[in-house]
Amino acid sequence: MSTTCRSTLIVYGRHAMREARLVAARSGQHGLQIMSFEQAAVRLAGGFARAIDEESLRAAIQTVLPETPMGELEDIKMLPGMIGAAADTLHKAWRADIDLASRSDDHPRLEAIARLEAAVLAELPSGMMRPVDIVAAAISRITHAPAIFGSMEIVGLTELSPCWRPLLKALSEHIPMQWSSGPRPVPVWLKESGVAVARGDAEAPTIRSVSAATAYHEAVETLRWVRSLLASGVSPADIAIATASPADYDDHFLALRADANTDLHFVHGIPAVTTRDGQAAAALADIIVRGLSQSRLRRLVALCRDSAPLASLPDGWMRVLPSDAPLSMPSAWNQLLARLAPDDWPDGMDHAPVLRAAVDLLAKGPDAAQEIGEAFLNDRALSIWRKALLAGPAGAIDSTLESLKQDDGLEACVSVAWMPASALAASPRRFVRLIGLNSSRWPRGIAEDRLIPDHIIQTDELDPLPVNLADRRDFETILATTGSDVVLSRARRDSDGRLLGRSPLLATYDEEAYLRRNAVPTHAFSETDRLMARPQEFAADPQALSARSCWRDWRMADVTAHDGLVRADHPLILAILARTQSASSLKTLLRSPLNFLWRYALGWKSPQGSAEPLVLDALQTGDLIHLVLDRALRNLEAMGGLASADRATIQAAVDEAAGAVAAEWESERPVPPAVIWGRTLGDARALAGQALAYGNDHLPGSRSFGEVPFGGAAPKSDAALPWDASDPVIIPDTGFHIAGYIDRLDIADDGSRALVRDYKTGKPPKGDIRVNGGRELQRCLYAFAVKALLGDHIAISASLLYPREPLDLQLDDPDTVLADIKAYLQAARTAFANGAALLGPDTGSDYDDLAFALPANAGATYCKRKQAAATERLSAVVPIWEAE
Numbered sequence: 001m002s003t004t005c006r007s008t009l010i011v012y013g014r015h016a017m018r019e020a021r022l023v024a025a026r027s028g029q030h031g032l033q034i035m036s037f038e039q040a041a042v043r044l045a046g047g048f049a050r051a052i053d054e055e056s057l058r059a060a061i062q063t064v065l066p067e068t069p070m071g072e073l074e075d076i077k078m079l080p081g082m083i084g085a086a087a088d089t090l091h092k093a094w095r096a097d098i099d100l101a102s103r104s105d106d107h108p109r110l111e112a113i114a115r116l117e118a119a120v121l122a123e124l125p126s127g128m129m130r131p132v133d134i135v136a137a138a139i140s141r142i143t144h145a146p147a148i149f150g151s152m153e154i155v156g157l158t159e160l161s162p163c164w165r166p167l168l169k170a171l172s173e174h175i176p177m178q179w180s181s182g183p184r185p186v187p188v189w190l191k192e193s194g195v196a197v198a199r200g201d202a203e204a205p206t207i208r209s210v211s212a213a214t215a216y217h218e219a220v221e222t223l224r225w226v227r228s229l230l231a232s233g234v235s236p237a238d239i240a241i242a243t244a245s246p247a248d249y250d251d252h253f254l255a256l257r258a259d260a261n262t263d264l265h266f267v268h269g270i271p272a273v274t275t276r277d278g279q280a281a282a283a284l285a286d287i288i289v290r291g292l293s294q295s296r297l298r299r300l301v302a303l304c305r306d307s308a309p310l311a312s313l314p315d316g317w318m319r320v321l322p323s324d325a326p327l328s329m330p331s332a333w334n335q336l337l338a339r340l341a342p343d344d345w346p347d348g349m350d351h352a353p354v355l356r357a358a359v360d361l362l363a364k365g366p367d368a369a370q371e372i373g374e375a376f377l378n379d380r381a382l383s384i385w386r387k388a389l390l391a392g393p394a395g396a397i398d399s400t401l402e403s404l405k406q407d408d409g410l411e412a413c414v415s416v417a418w419m420p421a422s423a424l425a426a427s428p429r430r431f432v433r434l435i436g437l438n439s440s441r442w443p444r445g446i447a448e449d450r451l452i453p454d455h456i457i458q459t460d461e462l463d464p465l466p467v468n469l470a471d472r473r474d475f476e477t478i479l480a481t482t483g484s485d486v487v488l489s490r491a492r493r494d495s496d497g498r499l500l501g502r503s504p505l506l507a508t509y510d511e512e513a514y515l516r517r518n519a520v521p522t523h524a525f526s527e528t529d530r531l532m533a534r535p536q537e538f539a540a541d542p543q544a545l546s547a548r549s550c551w552r553d554w555r556m557a558d559v560t561a562h563d564g565l566v567r568a569d570h571p572l573i574l575a576i577l578a579r580t581q582s583a584s585s586l587k588t589l590l591r592s593p594l595n596f597l598w599r600y601a602l603g604w605k606s607p608q609g610s611a612e613p614l615v616l617d618a619l620q621t622g623d624l625i626h627l628v629l630d631r632a633l634r635n636l637e638a639m640g641g642l643a644s645a646d647r648a649t650i651q652a653a654v655d656e657a658a659g660a661v662a663a664e665w666e667s668e669r670p671v672p673p674a675v676i677w678g679r680t681l682g683d684a685r686a687l688a689g690q691a692l693a694y695g696n697d698h699l700p701g702s703r704s705f706g707e708v709p710f711g712g713a714a715p716k717s718d719a720a721l722p723w724d725a726s727d728p729v730i731i732p733d734t735g736f737h738i739a740g741y742i743d744r745l746d747i748a749d750d751g752s753r754a755l756v757r758d759y760k761t762g763k764p765p766k767g768d769i770r771v772n773g774g775r776e777l778q779r780c781l782y783a784f785a786v787k788a789l790l791g792d793h794i795a796i797s798a799s800l801l802y803p804r805e806p807l808d809l810q811l812d813d814p815d816t817v818l819a820d821i822k823a824y825l826q827a828a829r830t831a832f833a834n835g836a837a838l839l840g841p842d843t844g845s846d847y848d849d850l851a852f853a854l855p856a857n858a859g860a861t862y863c864k865r866k867q868a869a870a871t872e873r874l875s876a877v878v879p880i881w882e883a884e
Contacts, residue, residue, distance in 0.1 A: 006150035016427040045137035048127035058390040064119035071112040080396040085450040095161040131163035151176040156426035183480035202480040209488040209509040213517040219252035223525035240429040243436035259526040267419035269405030277381040285398040293328040307376040309358040314347040325668040335667040369394035421474040428481035437490040439501035443471030564594040564837040580737040590774040597837035606849035622761045628688045631657035633706035642704040691803035702746045711739030723789040734825045756798040764802040774880040779811045827876035838870040
């Protein structure tokens with residue numbers, strides 16, 4: 001039978017309100033109002049009265065704090081965390097019904113807080129009032145209470161803040177009131193208020209205690225327990241998980257919830273940064289706090305593709321950004337934007353001004369955080385951004401975002417609920433698991449207020465409802481109100497392996513079930529959990545079969561399909577053998593066929609970070625020096641030729657080239673810190689000068705060329721070439737087409753002689769070398785390419801030039817060396833085509849950038865185990881590994 005007379009139900013917390021409204025709707029209680037006591041006080045106060053919410057309070061503090069003298073707090077008032085600390089202090093004082101203004105003479109700190117309170121109240125809207133003001137206004141309108149509330153029942157509360165108690169007493173004199181405590185403890189002060197108290201019998205649930213290995217293991221066992229209840233027919237609405245501090249477990253439950261595919265409702269909200277909108281705000285915060293770079297911009301664009309500053313850019317516009325350039329400095333962005341032409345953009349139109357405007361806006365930093373957020377974010381992401389700016393300073397917005405929560409979108413009344421213990425105490429369920437029952441975690445310790453310590457106002461006066469007592473009270477309430485089953489859980493160790501103590505709340509529960517981490521669960525919470533717990537079942541899974549087969553093959557001494565054996569004449573193998581090769585690719589084929597397969601057939605490459613390195617590695621240093629040499633050589637040839645240049649002219653050309661190369665490098669690639677970068681450029685100038693000045697008397701009157709393309713390689717500049725770069729170059733009897741760039745080529749003025757030089761920026765070998773185990777193919781291959789393109793009549797000298805010494809290693813009898821290399825390349829091609837893509841001496845070495853695809857510590861274990869079998873299959877190629 002429905003009830004139409006007006007009545008009011010007072011509950012605690014949003015979750016209890018939703019549960020109570022569902023019950024009221026199901027029972028047809030049409031005249032029932034459900035609200036918190038604070039909402040009831042505001043309702044009775046009438047007019048435009050409203051309570052001071054957290055967001056408005058923080059906004060007001062943020063506005064007035066810079067201009068408000070804070071006395072001894074003046075030096076810290078602009079530090080991160082001050083806004084939150086001030087908001088907490090004011091809330092405590094208001095809830096405790098402490099008049100800060102009247103006590104401002106007691107201590108300078110109270111005078112400062114009172115001054116801040118006055119400034120905040122002046123900043124807030126006139127209708128937004130403190131609890132004491134709301135109570136005064138409500139009591140002045142107490143005669144309207146019967147019409148507004150009818151009868152009032154308070155359910156699920158174990159305490160009420162002192163600021164509301166005068167209104168409760170006044171209401172009890174005008175309307176029928178009942179405090180329905182059930183089995184909960186009743187506050188002592190309530191006996192003097194005149195409010196009727198309805199007690200009830202405590203429930204007698206089955207209580208058992210368990211211990212898990214870690215907090216993560218606790219979460220796993222909790223979801224297994226949930227799954228077992230759901231499988232037995234228990235409704236999700238009857239299941240609850242709670243702890244005193246949910247933040248310690250939120251990350252675990254978020255990850256496991258997705259794997260379990262279970263509707264686990266976070267009553268207290270999920271971290272905002274776990275959502276796409278939160279990640280959009282976090283991406284913008286990363287730029288605001290740490291500066292603009294290409295990787296951070298790409299992340300922002302992926303999440304805010306339709307934001308106003310970027311909306312007019314065409315699809316695929318990110319291709320105009322050099323992939324390896326960090327673009328972490330304003331100068332790098334200026335250089336990039338200055339050289340962008342309309343043809344560089346996907347639609348052929350010039351969008352550089354739009355991109356420049358977006359970059360300039362992002363570069364403004366924390367001081368323009370509000371403007372930047374309004375421009376780049378929309379809807380919920382913008383709301384999250386605004387809340388973060390209210391919660392703390394813009395310079396620490398990335399940290400502030402991590403603390404923000406939002407609703408997870410699940411319906412609380414039909415889902416398994418994960419909540420703080422205080423919420424469960426106000427809205428009980430039949431099956432409960434309490435986790436985190438470790439010492440110092442439940443109950444939590446009492447701490448002094450951050451701004452008003454105990455020697456100024458006693459902690460028990462400022463915080464009459466301390467968290468320590470609230471945790472104990474909530475624990476007792478949950479045990480007394482749970483209908484069927486309670487599981488008390490704790491972790492034995494923390495994430496670092498340290499032992500954790502038991503909570504004092506478990507003192508009466510000595511019998512504790514020891515849950516092993518590797519125990520087979522009766523009910524697995526997900527498919528992954530089921531397969532991991534049942535080895536026999538997992539062993540039949542195709543992925544497990546493949547992994548086991550791979551592991552077994554890796555442990556064998558023979559080479560297998562998991563070591564690089566493929567079927568003979570595989571189309572992909574034949575395709576990469578038919579492609580145009582370079583000296584480096586042929587070196588890889590000879591010294592590590594497995595890497596040749598991975599790199600050129602499968603397209604694997606090592607991940608490259610875009611962060612600025614502390615120093616350039618050897619490969620990057622070599623690239624830098626080669627760029628300086630090429631540009632300096634072109635400058636010298638344009639001014640009369642290298643052969644006629646003296647040292648001063650050479651050094652001037654090198655200095656000019658180094659400046660231009662440095663500017664391009666900074667806009668396209670990561671650079672070390674300024675001091676180290678300057679030292680690196682100085683070293684590059686010195687080595688380039690030594691390399692260009694070395695041995696110019698060999699070919700007097702010659703013409704010099706740098707980075708000379710051949711075999712179809714695209715020219716790197718518009719400098720003159722000694723041949724048509726598109727002409728093919730084929731190594732006879734091997735079937736290999738080769739292409740590449742010759743570091744330096746000097747041709748005598750009569751065309752009878754040519755000098756081929758390959759620059760080496762590292763340390764020279766201890767003795768003379770020819771192919772150096774297959775590592776040095778450039779001299780011979782480049783010499784062959786020059787003779788093939790200029791004719792057999794020309795005399796070729798090929799050398800490796802080490803400018804650090806300086807040392808020039810000439811290649812004796814290049815024709816003989818080429819004949820040897822041809823034989824080795826024929827053998828390597830035949831073996832590879834027959835499916836022997838096996839490891840070689842470079843596989844798993846210190847400089848193998850694909851070693852991540854090998855078993856762990858492959859150089860010391862796997863490679864040694866497979867070496868004999870691989871050597872036998874590659875027997876025709878092995879001799880080059882030991883060649884000088």
